[in-house]
Amino acid sequence: MKAIEIKNLTKKFDHLVAVDNVSLSIDYGEIFALLGPNGAGKTTIMNILSTLLEPTSGNARVNGYDVVEEASKVRESIGIVFQDPSLDDRLTARENLDIHGRLYHMGKEERAKRIDEVLEMVELKERKNDAVRTFSGGMKRRLEIARGLMHRPKVIFLDEPTLGLDPQTRRHIWDYIKKLREEGMTVMLTTHYMEEADELADRVAIIDKGKIVALGTPSSLKDSLGGDVIRIRCDRCKEMADILQKNGFNARIIDEEVILNVEGAEKVIPKIFSISKNIEIYSVMYKEPSLEDVFIKYTGKAYREESPDGMANIRIRLRR
Amino acid sequence: MIEDVYAIYLRELIRLWRQKVRLITTIMMPILWLGVIGSAFNNAFNFSGSSDFLSFLTPGILVMTMVFTATISGITTVFDREFGFLKEMLVAPIKRESILMGKMLGGVTQAILQGMIIIAIALLMGVKFSGISSIPGMFLTMVIVSIAFVSLGLMVASRLTSMEGFQMVMMFMIQPMIFLSGAFYPTSTLPSWLGYLVRINPLTYGVDAMRYFAIGYNEFNIALDFAVLIIFSIFLIIMGGYSFRHSK
Numbered sequence: 283m284k285a286i287e288i289k290n291l292t293k294k295f296d297h298l299v300a301v302d303n304v305s306l307s308i309d310y311g312e313i314f315a316l317l318g319p320n321g322a323g324k325t326t327i328m329n330i331l332s333t334l335l336e337p338t339s340g341n342a343r344v345n346g347y348d349v350v351e352e353a354s355k356v357r358e359s360i361g362i363v364f365q366d367p368s369l370d371d372r373l374t375a376r377e378n379l380d381i382h383g384r385l386y387h388m389g390k391e392e393r394a395k396r397i398d399e400v401l402e403m404v405e406l407k408e409r410k411n412d413a414v415r416t417f418s419g420g421m422k423r424r425l426e427i428a429r430g431l432m433h434r435p436k437v438i439f440l441d442e443p444t445l446g447l448d449p450q451t452r453r454h455i456w457d458y459i460k461k462l463r464e465e466g467m468t469v470m471l472t473t474h475y476m477e478e479a480d481e482l483a484d485r486v487a488i489i490d491k492g493k494i495v496a497l498g499t500p501s502s503l504k505d506s507l508g509g510d511v512i513r514i515r516c517d518r519c520k521e522m523a524d525i526l527q528k529n530g531f532n533a534r535i536i537d538e539e540v541i542l543n544v545e546g547a548e549k550v551i552p553k554i555f556s557i558s559k560n561i562e563i564y565s566v567m568y569k570e571p572s573l574e575d576v577f578i579k580y581t582g583k584a585y586r587e588e589s590p591d592g593m594a595n596i597r598i599r600l601r602r
Numbered sequence: 603m604i605e606d607v608y609a610i611y612l613r614e615l616i617r618l619w620r621q622k623v624r625l626i627t628t629i630m631m632p633i634l635w636l637g638v639i640g641s642a643f644n645n646a647f648n649f650s651g652s653s654d655f656l657s658f659l660t661p662g663i664l665v666m667t668m669v670f671t672a673t674i675s676g677i678t679t680v681f682d683r684e685f686g687f688l689k690e691m692l693v694a695p696i697k698r699e700s701i702l703m704g705k706m707l708g709g710v711t712q713a714i715l716q717g718m719i720i721i722a723i724a725l726l727m728g729v730k731f732s733g734i735s736s737i738p739g740m741f742l743t744m745v746i747v748s749i750a751f752v753s754l755g756l757m758v759a760s761r762l763t764s765m766e767g768f769q770m771v772m773m774f775m776i777q778p779m780i781f782l783s784g785a786f787y788p789t790s791t792l793p794s795w796l797g798y799l800v801r802i803n804p805l806t807y808g809v810d811a812m813r814y815f816a817i818g819y820n821e822f823n824i825a826l827d828f829a830v831l832i833i834f835s836i837f838l839i840i841m842g843g844y845s846f847r848h849s850k
Contacts, residue, residue, distance in 0.1 A: 333693065334692060354695045362693055366686050366689075368689045369690075370613060370685075371685070372617050373617070381609055382694075384608070384612070385606065385609050385695070413620075
């Protein structure tokens with residue numbers, strides 16, 4: 283059985299096709315990222331998987347349960363951290379978790395024990411009895427993650443877990459997510475931050491306009507671009523290019539630089555030095571393809587990333 | 603099911619306790635009504651009923667305050683949506699009905715607490731209630747009235763997408779219902795057009811029932827009062843429940 287299985291899933295809002303015939307399956311223990319720009323359909327997929335929305339056609343199973351037919355079984359077995367805040371900020375951290383535990387039918391002692399565990403994990407134990415409205419944005423997000431884990435779900439959904447957070451808090455949250463991997467939990471996260479997907483995910487689905495345009499491990503996606511780009515600045519470029527060509531590299535001269543595409547640049551560079559004889563090399567630069575390059579390749583357009591402290595933050599503040 | 607309702611209700615209780623200062627500020631208006639209007643009119647004219655005007659007015663003010671509190675409490679579901687907690691409840695493995703019942707119990711509790719504070723104030727002002735025997739009837743009336751108006755609030759809340767419409771509802775729906783309910787005056791001596799409006803207002807029968815139990819004065823048959831109140835409540839529970847279930 284797969285943790286998540288999506289077959290030909292489509293969701294239409296009036297005339298807008300938010301999710302367009304998506305099929306996907308995710309194994310237990312996997313950290314899976316849905317990566318795409320805002321409005322790509324990531325949150326819609328997540329809302330369908332968490333039973334908040336019904337699909338227009340196709341079907342999805344989570345933990346083996348159908349998200350429409352067995353919605354309440356699905357809900358019992360998953361944890362969700364929404365993109366927008368969903369804590370009761372008049373209540374304390376403990377109370378938020380306690381009510382959550384009750385809603386998921388946990389016994390009294392189990393609740394008390396688990397509250398301490400999850401608060402410990404997100405380093406909020408000393409704020410246990412403080413009202414959530416006194417928490418910073420990052421602390422609230424950590425508490426939401428703790429709450430999502432409270433009832434020991436098999437699968438947890440994280441919708442834009444670091445949206446609008448400062449880099450330091452982001453790091454923290456990444457660490458928690460990595461800890462979940464160690465515990466063998468299945469995580470599905472959406473993000474529009476390339477480096478977040480790269481850092482955390484075992485597999486990434488790049489999604490654009492409701493369709494999955496690329497799917498694979500971050501490194502396989504990047505490798506599919508055909509390796510790295512090396513740029514060499516040296517005193518006799520022509521001679522250098524000739525030598526490299528003789529050794530089977532596709533070297534060319536652009537703007538007085540020798541440029542070559544290789545697979546595994548870090549292994550090729552020492553070789554370049556050993557065959558370059560007495561040519562003086564001023565500098566060697568190479569660039570690994572990023573997920574951004576992958577996105578550009580598959581969608582044919584540049585990826586505009588929302589600045590983490592720009593609009594996103596303003597939106598969060600307006601919601602408060 | 604019971605535990606689910608209790609979880610939702612518990613949250614309402616905690617919130618209520620945290621906002622206990624608000625409980626005190628919202629009884630300022632009834633105090634002014636009873637203290638100023640009640641006392642002033644008490645001496646201004648000789649009331650034809652069995653008791654003084656202040657005692658006549660008290661059940662009316664009691665109903666008025668509870669109607670306000672219950673409606674507002676129902677409408678606070680808008681906040682739950684605005685601040686996201688509604689989502690937390692909607693993805694939990696519980697029935698929508700449990701959320702609805704928990705919210706409703708929370709609103710009823712708040713309205714009844716408020717009612718009890720007003721009764722205490724009225725007692726201090728020297729209002730003569732019928733005695734211990736009046737308690738069950740008054741309590742029952744309070745419960746039915748507050749259930750009806752919490753439901754009304756829930757119904758309104760599922761239509762409202764923001765807090766802006768809230769003032770509109772209070773001004774154009776709740777205020778007229780209160781003014782046309784006989785909460786402040788006897789209905790038997792009204793000009794005919796006004797008397798007609800008062801008689802089609804379901805709240806009139808709530809005020810009448812409350813007055814019957816509180817001070818032993820009434821203008822309609824108590825059976826009629828309860829028939830109207832119960833039908834009105836059931837109608838609003840169904841409407842409120844329906845709107846809540848179908849709200850997005």
